[in-house]
Amino acid sequence: MNAGIRAAPTPPNCSTRSANAATSAAGGPCAVTCRPCAPAGGPPRSAKHLTVRRATHLITSHPGHLDENAALRLKKLLARCRELDAVTACVESFAQMMADLDGHRLPAWLEQAEATDLPPLKSLVNGVRQDLAAVTAGLSMQWNSGRVEGNVNRIKRIKRDGYGRASFDLLRLQILHAD
Known part of the structure; x- marks a missing residue:
């Protein structure tokens, strides 16, 4: 490990015990990257672990297409991690903007995404702002390059x-x- 880079502290109840285990803003283990362990000496948890792939599917799915169990899992996930709640709000508003072809709402969405203070979303915002006219046009017009691709x-x-x-x-x- 480089001398200038320090690993994030591992939460005491993290079963993965990895050096890069994330924690939520509330200070608890992040709902996606860490699983709380059973008490020392106790049996492992039998509940199905929520993987990053499953969490991504829940967040990016249309809320009307989720069954009751999936909607409940999403609600529990968002309650455990405020960062994911902010990301979900950004994803839903961007999806709605794409579906409605409302490119004029892009500046407001960029402000919403930047207000989350999450580095990946800030990076996305910076990239979109570099070519704002093209992205706005892509979100506003019904034509796309699907056939060419x-x-x-x-x-x-x-x-x-x-x-x-x-x-x-x-x-x-x-x-x-x-x-």
């Missing part, structure tokens, strides 16, 4: 399949006459 991916797949075996002429024919 699909064709690019199709051409890349054809090239990958024929790598080392096909000449340029064969590649050209496959691209032009592919299904």
